[in-house]
Amino acid sequence: MAIQKQQFANYIKQYERLIITICLSFTKNYFDAEDLAQQTFLSAYTNFAKFDGVNFKAWLTTIATNKCKDFLKSPARVINSVLPEDFEKLVDTGDSPEDVLLKKHSKEKIYILCDKLKEPYRAVAVNYFCEDIKLSDMAKDTGQSLKTLQTHLYRSKKLLKTLWKEESM
Template identity: 70%
Template sequence: MVVIIWENQFENYIKQYQRLIITICFSFTKNYFDAEDIAQQTFLTAYKNMNKFDGRNFKAWVTKIALNKCRDYVKNPARKLESLSSEDYKYIEDVKDSPEESLLNKDSDEKIYNLCRRLKEPYKTVAINYFCKNIKISDMAKDTGENLKTLQTRLYRAKKLLKILWKEEFI
């Protein structure tokens, strides 16, 4: 019975002082999310150490715990990271696709490759080289010695055949 009353009282203390504790933590961390984490740690520590609370002034006691947690946070060497200035960020470019995009691209590449493989020669080779291996028509003409116009015509016809195969397969 005493435990239930105490838990209800502790819940009321949290509601009453949570803003104060988050404000204190934020003044140290300058980061709302870190302040929330430290406030949560503060109340968890208070709950675990209720046997040490003298029962007189909960606000002062929990504030002291919060201050100690904040001091520990500030002293923690793992927290100190090199920060970039806003000027530095413009030189950082994310050139990789997200995992989702990579998976979709891989899936699309496999589908296109499988469709190209279903074509008959001479369209098959031109389509695989152009769509899957990213070889330009002009480079294919140089490598194979075939006429550029012939390869362009084959690519044009391969595109039409692939469009038909794509519709049959995926629509």
């Protein structure tokens, strides 16, 4: 049995709200319901030859119900609910990409400036500012006194401050 396009358009106008309501009751999502309603009408149109001619409304609602059940069973449509206590675990404690870039740029600039210093200030500055080595560890590794390294660090800070200002101009 063939259907006229105008006759089917009338069916769509007559039953579209019913079909969307059925789909919405299954999916709880208006956009999914619209998609499923459209699939329902498309399926009804392409399979109209299989319609027995009795109670179009019942036949159409059956198609819509089956489309919704298939949609809900679809493995591609798995919904994972996030509980409020799970949101605490999702908090990003890391730096933003901008912060990471600024830190990287600053570290590179500090390394370049430290490298411009003369010895013994260069070694102390590079180890302390770039390698994050504590003065006490440097004293153990080099055999120099902690007081000497503190003096070198103090002087290298002053020199770096001057270089930083010169670079910024």
